[in-house]
Amino acid sequence: MDRKVTTIQDVARAAGVSTATVSRTLAKPSVVAKTTREAVLTAVAETGYRVNATASNLRRQRTGSVIVLLPNIANPFFAQILAGLASVLTPAQYGMLIADTQSGPDPDERLTHYLTSGQADGLVLLDGTLSPEALEIPGRPPVVMACEWMGRDLPSVRVENGRGAAMAVGHLARLGHRAIGHVTGPQGNVLAETRLKGFRGAMEAIGLPLHEEWILEGDFTMDSGAAAARAWLTMEDRPTALFFASDEMAAGFMGLVQRAGIRVPQDLSIVGFDNIEIAQHLSPALTTIRQPRTHIGVRAAELLLSMIETGTRTGPSEVIEVEFIPGGSAGPPPPARS
Amino acid sequence: MDRKVTTIQDVARAAGVSTATVSRTLAKPSVVAKTTREAVLTAVAETGYRVNATASNLRRQRTGSVIVLLPNIANPFFAQILAGLASVLTPAQYGMLIADTQSGPDPDERLTHYLTSGQADGLVLLDGTLSPEALEIPGRPPVVMACEWMGRDLPSVRVENGRGAAMAVGHLARLGHRAIGHVTGPQGNVLAETRLKGFRGAMEAIGLPLHEEWILEGDFTMDSGAAAARAWLTMEDRPTALFFASDEMAAGFMGLVQRAGIRVPQDLSIVGFDNIEIAQHLSPALTTIRQPRTHIGVRAAELLLSMIETGTRTGPSEVIEVEFIPGGSAGPPPPARS
DNA sequence: CCTTCCCATGCAAACGATTACATGCTGGTC
DNA sequence: GACCAGCATGTAATCGTTTGCATGGGAAGG
Numbered sequence: 027m028d029r030k031v032t033t034i035q036d037v038a039r040a041a042g043v044s045t046a047t048v049s050r051t052l053a054k055p056s057v058v059a060k061t062t063r064e065a066v067l068t069a070v071a072e073t074g075y076r077v078n079a080t081a082s083n084l085r086r087q088r089t090g091s092v093i094v095l096l097p098n099i100a101n102p103f104f105a106q107i108l109a110g111l112a113s114v115l116t117p118a119q120y121g122m123l124i125a126d127t128q129s130g131p132d133p134d135e136r137l138t139h140y141l142t143s144g145q146a147d148g149l150v151l152l153d154g155t156l157s158p159e160a161l162e163i164p165g166r167p168p169v170v171m172a173c174e175w176m177g178r179d180l181p182s183v184r185v186e187n188g189r190g191a192a193m194a195v196g197h198l199a200r201l202g203h204r205a206i207g208h209v210t211g212p213q214g215n216v217l218a219e220t221r222l223k224g225f226r227g228a229m230e231a232i233g234l235p236l237h238e239e240w241i242l243e244g245d246f247t248m249d250s251g252a253a254a255a256r257a258w259l260t261m262e263d264r265p266t267a268l269f270f271a272s273d274e275m276a277a278g279f280m281g282l283v284q285r286a287g288i289r290v291p292q293d294l295s296i297v298g299f300d301n302i303e304i305a306q307h308l309s310p311a312l313t314t315i316r317q318p319r320t321h322i323g324v325r326a327a328e329l330l331l332s333m334i335e336t337g338t339r340t341g342p343s344e345v346i347e348v349e350f351i352p353g354g355s356a357g358p359p360p361p362a363r364s
Numbered sequence: 365m366d367r368k369v370t371t372i373q374d375v376a377r378a379a380g381v382s383t384a385t386v387s388r389t390l391a392k393p394s395v396v397a398k399t400t401r402e403a404v405l406t407a408v409a410e411t412g413y414r415v416n417a418t419a420s421n422l423r424r425q426r427t428g429s430v431i432v433l434l435p436n437i438a439n440p441f442f443a444q445i446l447a448g449l450a451s452v453l454t455p456a457q458y459g460m461l462i463a464d465t466q467s468g469p470d471p472d473e474r475l476t477h478y479l480t481s482g483q484a485d486g487l488v489l490l491d492g493t494l495s496p497e498a499l500e501i502p503g504r505p506p507v508v509m510a511c512e513w514m515g516r517d518l519p520s521v522r523v524e525n526g527r528g529a530a531m532a533v534g535h536l537a538r539l540g541h542r543a544i545g546h547v548t549g550p551q552g553n554v555l556a557e558t559r560l561k562g563f564r565g566a567m568e569a570i571g572l573p574l575h576e577e578w579i580l581e582g583d584f585t586m587d588s589g590a591a592a593a594r595a596w597l598t599m600e601d602r603p604t605a606l607f608f609a610s611d612e613m614a615a616g617f618m619g620l621v622q623r624a625g626i627r628v629p630q631d632l633s634i635v636g637f638d639n640i641e642i643a644q645h646l647s648p649a650l651t652t653i654r655q656p657r658t659h660i661g662v663r664a665a666e667l668l669l670s671m672i673e674t675g676t677r678t679g680p681s682e683v684i685e686v687e688f689i690p691g692g693s694a695g696p697p698p699p700a701r702s
Numbered sequence: 703c704c705t706t707c708c709c710a711t712g713c714a715a716a717c718g719a720t721t722a723c724a725t726g727c728t729g730g731t732c
Numbered sequence: 733g734a735c736c737a738g739c740a741t742g743t744a745a746t747c748g749t750t751t752g753c754a755t756g757g758g759a760a761g762g
Contacts, residue, residue: 031482031503033718044742049720059740076480080422081718084747089418091461100447100658102440102641109438113467121483123429123459129451142414144369145459165369248645277645284647285692303440304642307586307615309622320438354623371748382712387750397710419748422717705762713754724743731735 032073041069052077089147091121092330093140096152097133099126103246103274103302103319104152107172110323111150118331120147127153134160141166148330154216168333170341172326174216181333181341183326187217190315190348191224192231194269194297197313197350199232203295203359207240207265209254209275218246221271221299240265244275251278259286266294266359273298273305273314280308280355291357301351310354317348370411379407390415427485429459430668431478434490435471437464441584441612441640441657442490445510448661449488456669458485465491472498479504486668492554506671508679510664512554519671519679521664525555528653528686529562530569532607532635535651535688537570541633541697545578545603547592547613556584559609559637578603582613589616597624604632604697611636611643611652618646618693629695639689648692655686 038045043062051058051066058066069075083090092115096104108124115122123146127133133153137160140149148167154174161169161180171182198206208225211218222241229236242257244250251274258264258279270276276298280290288294290310298305301316325344333341376383381400389396389404396404407413421428430453434442446462453460461484465471471491475498478487486505492512499507499518509520536544546563549556560579567574580595582588589612596602596617608614614636618628626632628648636643639654663682671679 031718034720035718045719046721046743047741050741053720057740062740076482078422078718079481079483080418080427081747082720084416084418084422084749085718085720087747091459098447099450100444102443105440105443106438108462109436109464112437112462112464116463116467121429121461122463124446124450124462125454125460126447126450129454143417144414145417248641252645277642281645281647281649285649303586304615307590307619308646309619311619311623369748372750373748383749384713384751385711388711391750395710400710416748419717420750422719423748423750425717703762705760707758707760709756709758711755711757713752715752716750717748720746722743722745725741726739727741728737728739730737732733 031078032075034075034077036073037066037069037075040073041066089145090119091123091146092148092150092327093123093125093146094150094152095125095127095137095140097126097155098128099124103272103300106319107152107323107326110320110325111172111327112323113320114324114327114331120331127156137161138163141169148334150326150330155214166339168330168339168341170326170330170333172322175343176216179340181329181343183322183329183344183346185317185322185346185348187220187348188224188227190299190317191221191269192228193348193350194299194315195225195228195232195234198267198269198295198297198356199234201267201295201356201358203265203267204234205237205240205265205359206234206267206269207237207242207258209242209244209251209268209270209279211271212245213243215246218271225269237263237265244271246272246274248274248278248281251275251280252282255279255282255286259283259288264294267356268294268296270296270298273300273302273312276312276314276355277302277304277308280312290355293360295356295359297356301349305351306353308353308355313353313356314351315348316351318346322346369416370413372413372415374411375404375407375413378411379404427483428457429461429484430486430488430665431461431463431484432488432490433463433465433475433478435464435493436466437462441610441638444657445490445661445664448658448663449510449665450661451658452662452665452669458669465494475499476501479507486672488664488668493552504677506668506677506679508664508668508671510660513681514554517678519667519681521660521667521682521684523655523660523684523686525558525686526562526565528637528655529559529607530566531686531688532637532653533563533566533570533572536605536607536633536635536694537572539605539633539694539696541603541605542572543575543578543603543697544572544605544607545575545580545596547580547582547589547606547608547617549609550583551581553584556609563607575601575603582609584610584612586612586616586619589613589618590620593617593620593624597621597626602632605694606632606634608634608636611638611640611650614650614652614693615640615642615646618650628693631698633694633697635694643689643691646693651691651694652689653686654689656684660684 149169151171158177175182242254298314301314305312487507489509496515513520580592636652643650
């Protein structure tokens with residue numbers, strides 16, 4: 027029966043029309059007469075015809091898919107952004123191709139590869155550590171960055187990172203903390219740097235002393251949060267509160283210091299960033315800054331689709347609001363010793 | 365310059381050969397003479413030619429991509445499996461298309477769609493709740509299931525779920541627990557049912573009493589773990605230990621009972637399943653059963669690729685070992701009251 | 703020197719759709 | 733009745749590759 031795939035020719039024969047009419051019936055039903063339209067649709071149903079996407083794409087000079095390039099697929103942080111992207115791309119009939127920049131030897135080379143391979147009509151870039159030069163390819167498809175950003179001409183969708191940091195510091199200061207530290211993201215990462223700058227700015231604005239040794243470097247992972255915890259435990263003069271550039275680091279830190287007998291928030295206050303799912307299920311629940319990741323994905327996808335449709339290479343960037351999420355991990359500082 | 369894309373014709377002209385030779389040079393370099401091969405490669409480099417994947421796929425009757433169909437993209441549990449899949453598919457020059465079954469109205473319809481749309485050469489299925497009938501499509505591409513399974517003819521890659529449950533129960537029993545409960549995954553899920561069966565089997569084998577009211581239903585999420593915690597807190601006769609069908613539920617449960625003043629493991633012992641990243645960063649670290657998710661993804665991808673290459677629709681299933689991960693969340697039961 | 707064979711290459715037909723352009727028909731207007 | 737407009741449909745070129753078959757030339761063997 028269905029041994030060979032049915033083509034548009036088969037449908038045309040069955041309906042007694044030309045292939046052109048079949049194609050038109052499926053693409054713009056309004057231009058064909060009602061009777062023929064019905065005949066064609068019946069023939070389609072009978073033969074079980076499905077249009078061959080590859081052939082269609084070849085003729086229409088498009089691919090029908092979008093590549094999402096992220097630093098590391100295994101990082102659950104991106105899962106929700108992917109969900110947001112998919113919720114827009116799927117209804118718009120675009121496939122979502124996932125690739126990461128870490129698995130190969132040269133991340134920039136991967137980007138170039140995907141930009142020139144013609145495998146996609148557009149690209150969503152979630153890795154801000156790539157070099158902007160890799161994007162300077164004539165005739166490349168449109169690119170949108172999400173979460174991170176670089177250069178000024180590349181459209182991006184991101185949150186108010188600096189303001190989030192300021193909200194965290196402000197909250198801790200209002201609780202009475204004066205000795206506030208920060209655990210950063212990886213050096214060279216624009217998110218990490220912006221949050222650090224936001225932290226410094228807020229400390230200065232409030233008039234709190236800034237101890238450079240209270241700024242610990244992390245890389246957004248739980249393990250690096252735990253490493254920061256080990257460093258904090260050995261400090262002679264410890265900050266009474268810490269703002270983390272990511273919830274993952276905050277969680278890794280909190281777990282380790284709790285196992286070392288430190289009480290949160292009685293001995294130490296903690297504020298994270300992102301509001302990942304586990305945050306509210308920790309004990310105590312994590313006080314954090316919410317970053318609406320699904321929404322970021324949605325907006326990035328919408329932006330990219332509009333660029334694909336209009337053929338633009340550049341577009342407006344969008345900055346999305348953050349929200350303060352109170353938890354139990356931040357409280358008043360312990361009474362001063364000595 | 366690069367206004368129009370360069371085609372194989374341009375390269376052929378530049379190298380002074382036919383398009384056939386160019387194609388052969390790129391596909392099987394061994395069949396063309398050394399001198400011509402070099403001339404072609406030079407021309408390719410000069411013109412910046414990239415083969416048009418769509419045209420190539422059309423001619424070769426393939427798509428060069430694989431669809432991964434999962435219940436919910438936002439679930440971080442799948443992120444590591446995706447990483448495993450990608451680590452095999454990318455080097456093999458296959459694109460990885462991601463789609464979920466939840467976003468549309470009818471999950472089965474989505475599966476049918478992807479099986480018939482001819483958008484992929486193969487499909488990795490991570491959702492075992494779909495009906496097997498949806499797979500009975502003549503001429504469909506090969507399908508491999510990962511983590512879950514259904515039917516007997518569909519190849520799958522999964523872990524020893526029953527054995528993992530038995531390991532958990534055995535550990536708790538050796539610590540002295542006799543009152544052991546279980547929080548299950550969602551009804552109808554094959555993983556949930558197998559782990560539940562493993563739990564019942566182990567309890568019986570060891571000779572421990574089974575209280576049906578100590579078997580709480582969850583759905584693998586942290587929220588459902590928290591809900592189970594609320595139920596446990598209201599129980600008059602509480603189990604002293606709980607085995608959870610997922611780490612997420614265990615984490616959600618532990619957070620809530622800890623905030624209610626319960627001490628883990630002094631008052632209650634907890635064992636999870638999966639060994640998600642957060643497990644070892646909780647306080648106490650979660651005792652759990654490790655499921656090597658990256659490896660599952662790797663094996664599933666390898667299996668699928670071999671099926672694509674050989675044109676088989678069926679293949680061997682594979683069951684991967686689990687590993688007991690000791691943590692701090694399981695300890696001896698509290699001394700009996702009254 | 704003549705076969706025979708094989709190797710490297712070219713020719714041209716697919717792959718399956720879309721769409722600009724041509725055509726034929728219907729119906730309205732003067 | 734002639735003419736024109738406009739609509740529905742058909743014809744055929746095209747998208748960029750891959751690959752079965754044909755071809756030509758050189759080497760090897762007699």
